C-alpha cells in the first residue's frame with residue numbers, strides 16, 4: 480500500500496497515474512478549475528461501498544499541485560476507514576482547494592466550488608476542514624444540498640471541532656489507561672501541537688482534568704491567547720519532538736511522525752486530532768510499536784467531527800452525537816488490546832476492523 484510521495488525514480492512508467500502517489504483504489508478523482516474566481520480544487524472519492532463519500536474541504540497553500548493531489552488521496556482514503564470503524568454508513572471522500580484562504584477565499588470561489596460538488600449528485604458530501612469555517616459551508620449550501628457542517632441557524636449541526644476534540648480526549652484517556660493503568664490525565668504532561676479549532680478545546684478538556692499542558696503553534700498570537708485563557712505553558716524549546724512528556728497530541732497537520740522525528744520521541748502515548756499522523760503507516764506504525772509508544776490511531780479518535788456532521792444526514796440529535804463520540808473510548812481500548820494480543824500495530828488493528836466491515840457490506844450488495 481502506497482502512502483508516501485514516491486521519488487521520481489520510483490515512479491513506474493507502466494502505471495503513470497493510478498500507480499503513483501497515494502492512489503489506493505480510489506473510485507474517482509475530480510479536478511476542478513475556475514479562472515474567474517481563481518479556484519483550483521481536487522475532490523477525491525475513495526470508496527462508496529458503505530454510503531456516500533463524506534469528508535471536509537481543506538484549503539491550504541500547497542507548495543506544489545502534487546502535494547495537493549497526494550494530500551487529497553491520503554485524506555479521502557482515511558475517511559473511508561474513519562467512517563467504517565465508527566460504524567457510520569458513509570464512504571470516504573475529501574476535497575482540497577489550493578491557495579491561502581486568507582488571500583484567495585471569497586464567497587464566489589466557495590459557491591463555484593459548491594457547484595462542482597453538486598455535479599457529483601450526492602456521491603460526495605463536503606464539510607469543513609483546515610482553512611474552512613462554518614460560514615463557508617453555509618455559502619456552499621446556497622448552491623448544493625451535498626454539504627454538512629452548516630451553522631445551527633441554517634439547520635445544521637454546527638461546528639464539528641468541539642465534538643472532534645471530545646472524541647480525541649476520549650481516545651487519549653483510553654490510550655492513557657492502556658499505557659499507565661489509569662485513564663486519569665491529572666498530572667500527565669501533555670504536549671499539544673496546533674491549538675486551532677480542535678487543539679484549543681482539547682487543551683480546555685485536559686486542563687479541566689488537571690493535566691500539565693504545554694502548547695505549540697506557528698501562530699504567536701494563538702499561543703498567547705490560549706496560554707492566557709487556560710493558564711498553560713508555551714513550548715519555547717528547539718525541538719518539540721525531543722521533549723520529555725507523557726503524551727504527544729498532534730493537532731496541526733499530518734505526517735509529523737516520520738523518519739526525522741520518530742527516533743527522538745520520548746512520550747509514552749500519542750493521541751491527537753491531525754489526520755494521517757504517520758508519514759508511512761507501515762514503517763512508522765511498526766517503529767512506534769517497537770519503541771513501546773502507544774499510538775491511538777488518528778482516524779479512530781478524531782471521528783467526533785464526522786459523527787457530528789453525519790447527524791445532519793441521518794437527523795439524530797445532540798445526545799446521540801455525544802454518546803457515539805464517547806464510545807470512541809471503548810473502541811480505542813478494544814483496538815489497543817487487539818493489537819497487543821495479536822502482535823500487530825494499533826493502526827493495523829484499526830484498519831483490519833474497518834476493512835472487515837467494508838468487505839462484509841460488499842458481499843451483501
Ligand code: NAD
Nearest residue numbers: 639640643673674675676677696697730731752753754784
Ligand atoms: P485549524 O486550522 O483550526 O488549526 C490548526 C492549528 O495548527 C492552527 O492554529 C495552526 O496555526 C497550527 N499549525 C499549523 N502548522 C503548524 C506547525 N507546523 N506546528 C504547530 N502548529 C501548527 O484546524 P483544526 O480544525 O483544529 O484541525 C486540526 C487537525 O485535526 C487537522 O489536521 C484536521 O485535519 C484534523 N481534524 C479536524 C477535525 C475538525 O472537526 N476540525 C476533524 C478531524 C480531523
